[in-house]
Amino acid sequence: MPACDAFDSGMGMTPEKTGFLLRFHGERGRAALSVHGAGFNEIATLAWVRAGHADSRAETLLHPLERSYYVTIPAERRRNGYLLGRHAAKYALGAETRAVEVCIEAGSMGQPVLTGPGCGGRELSISHQDALACAVAGPATTPITLDLEAVDPEHTEAILAKTTQRERALCGIGLDGDTDEWATVLWTAKEALSKFLRCGLGCNLQVLEIGDLRKTAERLEGHFRNFPQYRFISWVPAPGYVLTLVLPAALELSVSTSNDSLFSKDAKEDISDVGFAFRHSADS
Numbered sequence: 001m002p003a004c005d006a007f008d009s010g011m012g013m014t015p016e017k018t019g020f021l022l023r024f025h026g027e028r029g030r031a032a033l034s035v036h037g038a039g040f041n042e043i044a045t046l047a048w049v050r051a052g053h054a055d056s057r058a059e060t061l062l063h064p065l066e067r068s069y070y071v072t073i074p075a076e077r078r079r080n081g082y083l084l085g086r087h088a089a090k091y092a093l094g095a096e097t098r099a100v101e102v103c104i105e106a107g108s109m110g111q112p113v114l115t116g117p118g119c120g121g122r123e124l125s126i127s128h129q130d131a132l133a134c135a136v137a138g139p140a141t142t143p144i145t146l147d148l149e150a151v152d153p154e155h156t157e158a159i160l161a162k163t164t165q166r167e168r169a170l171c172g173i174g175l176d177g178d179t180d181e182w183a184t185v186l187w188t189a190k191e192a193l194s195k196f197l198r199c200g201l202g203c204n205l206q207v208l209e210i211g212d213l214r215k216t217a218e219r220l221e222g223h224f225r226n227f228p229q230y231r232f233i234s235w236v237p238a239p240g241y242v243l244t245l246v247l248p249a250a251l252e253l254s255v256s257t258s259n260d261s262l263f264s265k266d267a268k269e270d271i272s273d274v275g276f277a278f279r280h281s282a283d284s
């Protein structure tokens with residue numbers, strides 16, 4: 001039984017208003033996210049790209065500095081991930097026609113640092129998983145980070161070994177839920193928080209402990225025990241994957257219907273891909 005069904009079938013959580021969820025259809029897509037609350041009303045962009053997209057070429061995507069790093073990456077898997085992640089990031093920035101002018105360097109903690117025309121005051125977060133990469137870009141005033149993982153049963157045991165009893169109880173692990181999917185939700189939430197904090201996972205993972213988790217109409221949401229000022233939102237954007245966003249707890253997130261000029265007609269159509277959640281995780 002997928003995680004969402006476990007929620008639906010009596011985890012004692014109250015469904016709330018419909019939130020946003022996006023399905024990663026097609027080879028590439030993006031959607032405008034409305035980020036609002038605490039006096040802010042901003043637009044961020046979530047973009048995704050699949051491996052093999054025709055525009056995934058280093059010559060047309062990478063800034064000279066990125067390219068000089070790219071050619072030194074020894075492992076092909078890492079090299080491909082780097083390129084696909086940069087592709088998603090530049091698509092999220094709406095910079096595909098001037099991608100080589102935008103530079104995403106690694107900061108001292110490995111975090112993406114953005115420079116280039118139109119990039120002032122903007123931040124982004126990147127995640128890549130072999131065949132799929134995604135990125136979220138938006139104003140630095142309303143930061144969002146993300147983590148995408150493939151649901152891999154071979155990783156479940158190692159993930160669960162690093163969870164607390166409280167987390168396992170929250171997720172219904174040990175009952176009859178889909179343990180692999182639950183474990184991936186926990187892991188992506190911690191990875192996305194570690195990107196927000198910039199510490200990565202090189203810390204005591206208990207510090208990143210999840211404090212609460214609930215099901216709204218179409219997504220899983222939660223907070224962190226030691227960081228109540230942040231929250232996370234998880235869903236299944238494509239079969240076999242879990243995506244988690246972390247953002248300030250005071251901010252609401254929804255798919256925007258804004259006419260932001262960043263979006264092409266095609267891209268706007270991506271925005272209509274709402275309404276998919278864990279209950280669709282078995283889609284082919």
Ligand SMILES: CC(C)(COP(=O)(O)OP(=O)(O)OC[C@H]1O[C@@H](n2cnc3c(N)ncnc32)[C@H](O)[C@@H]1OP(=O)(O)O)[C@@H](O)C(=O)NCCC(=O)NCCS
Nearest residue numbers: 082085109110111112126127128191195198199200201202
């Ligand atoms: C940072 C980390 C959480 C990334 O997660 P991941 O699942 O490995 O990889 P993802 O594809 O989701 O994310 C990679 C992107 O995160 C970003 N990133 C890397 N370090 C980051 C940091 N400290 N803060 C914010 N973002 C970071 C980068 O943009 C990176 O992509 P790029 O290198 O192509 O630019 C993880 O690699 C990590 O913890 N690194 C620290 C090393 C460590 O302590 N490892 C112990 C593992 S138990």
